[in-house]
Ligand SMILES: [Zn+2]
Ligand SMILES: [Zn+2]
């Protein structure tokens with residue numbers, strides 16, 4: 001994640017910022033340049049007039065071209081189904097969930113992964129963001145044919161934490177859900193649909209995705225992850241089926257590359273003297289690993305995550321990254337890295 005700045009005074013802004021914390025100036029994200037511009041109207045570097053998303057009152061700080069026939073931004077328009085207009089409780093959850101969705105999209109842009117929206121192509125990306133607490137039945141988180149379904153109720157901390165504990169997961173966030181589900185989408189788009197060499201590699205590394213999913217699901221919930229899973233998988237859930245292994249690995253790939261990029265943009269580096277004598281060179285995280293092998297990112301991540309875990313523990317919290325990456329998972333991440341970099345466009349881009 002790049003370092004964003006107030007267009008008025010230059011003070012650092014959050015990706016979610018509606019107003020500057022220093023000078024109070026209202027701002028919005030220009031998606032073509034991934035920079036903050038003045039809200040509710042501005043002209044971007046390309047000379048295009050921009051206006052604020054119609055959902056700004058619900059916390060969306062993105063903009064869109066003033067000459068667009070749409071009223072809402074690219075992120076909001078990707079939401080194909082949402083709660084009813086009178087379901088204000090669910091709409092509040094939609095607003096909260098929108099933050100994670102927008103962060104997902106910026107992360108994908110930074111990776112150079114194009115998002116083809118569902119209104120452009122059959123099987124393009126869409127989101128059904130519905131609440132299991134709206135009284136219309138359960139909402140099952142998942143991906144099918146380009147449509148990612150998310151249960152908005154999980155943006156309630158108490159509910160999500162309850163599920164996390166019950167399922168024995170070390171980490172459960174809305175952003176994590178989005179990054180996992182988009183992993184299914186990209187495996188389908190970049191690996192299965194082209195059905196080329198990468199599909200053979202995927203089957204060799206993750207297993208054959210044609211194995212029965214229903215059988216895998218039943219087995220997983222009956223017997224749990226196999227003993228010794230930690231040496232081959234990033235999580236217990238990843239053991240269930242090759243599709244879930246890929247999606248879990250793809251989510252971690254985004255966690256790792258985005259967090260490394262974030263601290264790199266912030267200027268963080270770790271002095272070699274702090275590295276327990278294991279290295280003579282400082283750890284200098286990169287804003288992009290597109291031109292580096294995954295091993296370089298994993299070496300940086302080993303130390304950066306260690307320091308961030310120490311910082312979290314200093315605050316009385318659990319590890320920021322409560323996972324370890326065995327050699328076999330490193331190989332899976334390497335394949336994901338090669339899939340992503342082979343498909344990446346050179347300039348970060350968010351649709352409009
Ligand atoms: Zn400011
Ligand atoms: Zn919006």
Ligand SMILES: [Zn+2]
Pocket residue numbers: 180181184243244247
């Ligand atoms: Zn999944």
